[in-house]
Amino acid sequence: MSDPVHEALDHRDPEGARVGMWLFLLTEMLLFGGLFLLYAVYRGRYPHEFASAGKELSHVFGIANTFVLLTSSLSVACCLTALQKGQKRLCMTLLAVTALLAVTFLVNKWLEWGAKIHHGLYPGGPGLIGRPPGEVLFFGLYYSTTGLHGLHVLAGLIVLVVVLGLVAVDRVTPDDHVLLENAGLYWHLVDVVWIFILPLFYLTV
Amino acid sequence: MHIVEYRTLIVVWLVLVGLTAVLVAASFVSPALAVLAMLFITPTKAGLVLYIFMHLKYEAPLFKIMVLVALATLVIFIGMTFLDVAFR
Amino acid sequence: MSQHEPAGADARSYLDRQGAGGLWSWIGSVDHKRIGVLYLTLMVTMFWVAVTIGILMRIEQWTAGPTIMQPATYNGLFTVHGVIMIFMFVVPGLPAVFGNFFLPILIGAGDVSFPRVNLASWWFFVTGALLAVLSLFTGSGAPDTGWTFYAPYSLRTGTNVSLAVFAAFVLGMSSILTGINFITTVHRLRAPGMTWHRMPLFVWALYATGWIQVIATPIIGITLLLVIAERFFGIGVFDPAKGGDPLLYQHLFWIYSHPAVYVMIVPAMGAITEIIPTFARRTIFGYKAIAYSSLAIAAFGSIVWAHHMFTSGMGEAANLVFSLFTFIVAVPSAIKVFNWTATLYRGSIELAPPMLYALTFIFLFSLGGLTGVMQGALALNVHLHDTYFIVGHFHYVMFGGTGFAFFAALLYWFPKMFGRMYCRATAVVAWVPLFVGFNLFYFSMLVLGLMGMPRRYFDHLPQFHTGHSVATVGAFVLVLGLAIFFGNLVKALFRGERAPADPWGGRTLEWTLSSPPPVENFAAIPTITGGPYAYNPGRKA
Structure with missing residues (x-):
């Protein structure tokens, strides 16, 4: 910050920065891990209710959003390759594409949740009153998990936009690209979590 | 510093999309197959993202x-x- | 003053005025030493707040029936006492203060890997502390759930649980960031020649602690978020009325909170491991055993959580397995105790104040640990659970253990941190009421618990009256000791003699620096050629 000594100490250690980022990602995995623990227990306890409630989720939204996230993972991975090869324009385009895909995901999520809430399928909502406990829990977990995941998408979107700006002003360059790398890592993790969410919630038959 | 070629990344993406298709298809066939697919395909997909996209391999x-x-x-x-x- | 001036004695100390000076040069500083002092200041403040609350509870127990408060107030007080002491004193205690200040120095680095993240971590800590304090005075009353926030009561109570829970979540983020920083620093910033087996054992302890913080804290994070979601939206996952299972709350809570007690104790053990060889003038006995026992505690400590739930109605299989692991986790702790004792054997022991407190730690921690092992036995646990025995045991471990280690570490490193020496005689004088008061207070609790006094009751039956009176007297003696102890240090801060670079004859890297250390720690990053406790050359560590 204002202190020159510590500015100098804040030397570049890209591998160290990646170690730190990976550790942070591990905490994210465990954060969602707690939800998956609850899911596992309740699915074991209420298998039929989980199956019948799962049928009410929209396959189309789930599968479409999977496709969106997988593709955004590809584009963000490519933009690191682009920057490493010195293709700054391509890198920025791909970052913008990734950010757009993130927005697409959020819009889909918004529509999906909107439809559910419209039918009264939310905690304490009219659509869930009188349902067996297993189904209520399914929707409770569905909203908690996809909601937390959605917040991460939003955070990732902000990170992507910031990094896009940093690439534009050459703060992130082919020689010093750890920020882009770490932003990409974060975005991939959001994808990894969704890879688990899809079969657990949307494809439970 | 390791550069992962575009071609590798695109191949991985194709595999991921393909695996997702299998997963979805299996879930329409029978519940047992759906669970089996979930247990094997989902970790494979996550592993591919971690290993290649996230450069864990390198x-x-x-x-x-x-x-x-x-x-x-x-x-x-x-x-x-x-x-x-x-x-x- | 020492005969040979240490390197960098003429360099600017980290305490000297920097930049424009003023408050901002502290609360905006990314210097790990300043951040350590920031933590120390805030934590000691919160410690005294919680001590005051504790004393109010003891006064309440002075007579049967309401003495100075009503039951609801008492419920609020023990909750807040627990939340503050746990999340704002013992969890961050040693790592945030001494870890921040000394970890980089001990491995020959200029700072931690992510200095700005380190500052952010302190700010999270401040935010969490403020929210916690705010939760007492806003909304509809202080949270009354106990620091464990057990469901379903925490979902139903009208008190201000949501804010308190969110405060704990923010404090958890602070803890995670510190852990990430320490692990990365140990991996990336060790000085040339500082191999893993040449690291001081405090660093090993911090490293193991960092892993617990990273792996376990997110679980409490999601649990607390779910409690909030439950209170606002009624998602049902912990609510039996909706088919949820409140025992799962307990599982998730203890998956973090049991490892968290090792976050509290492992760095304390690490600090003790630094102090013992210095004042026994002897290389530590069993370096590798101590180093790896820290990792073993981290690993085994993560799989014993359900021993807090033996009477909650778990399945028998879980009871048996968790009981077994509980006995096993005592082994690495015992390894440390044996190695400390073996280090003392045939050493030239100097009973300087830090050593006195360190030895007290070993005694009190052993009592705490052994009363813990007792509770690992299923049959006995049924009798002891939710009695004062638990409270007594917990305070022996956390106060007698972590607390006394904190005092010992403070006495050991105070001259280095502030460049001033406190009055040694006063530090010893303070020890007497601390030790006597402590044992009067908490041993009475152990006895009361065995007699059947339940915890968290604001009142007591006549047969417990004597025990409660002794405990209250002990509490006052203890607070007297605390006042002398901290008074001594505060006085030294302003009027203490200048401390030499190496007042204790320590051998680790911090003693090669001037007191207080220069801003940049080392003028040039040192090259390490040997182990950390080179007291008896010719002997292998």
């Missing part, structure tokens, strides 16, 4: 150990919780 062993420790711990947490809920 990182020092420390990174792989860290991820392994965290995931193993999570599995132990879930497994040991079932010591209670499965035998209550």
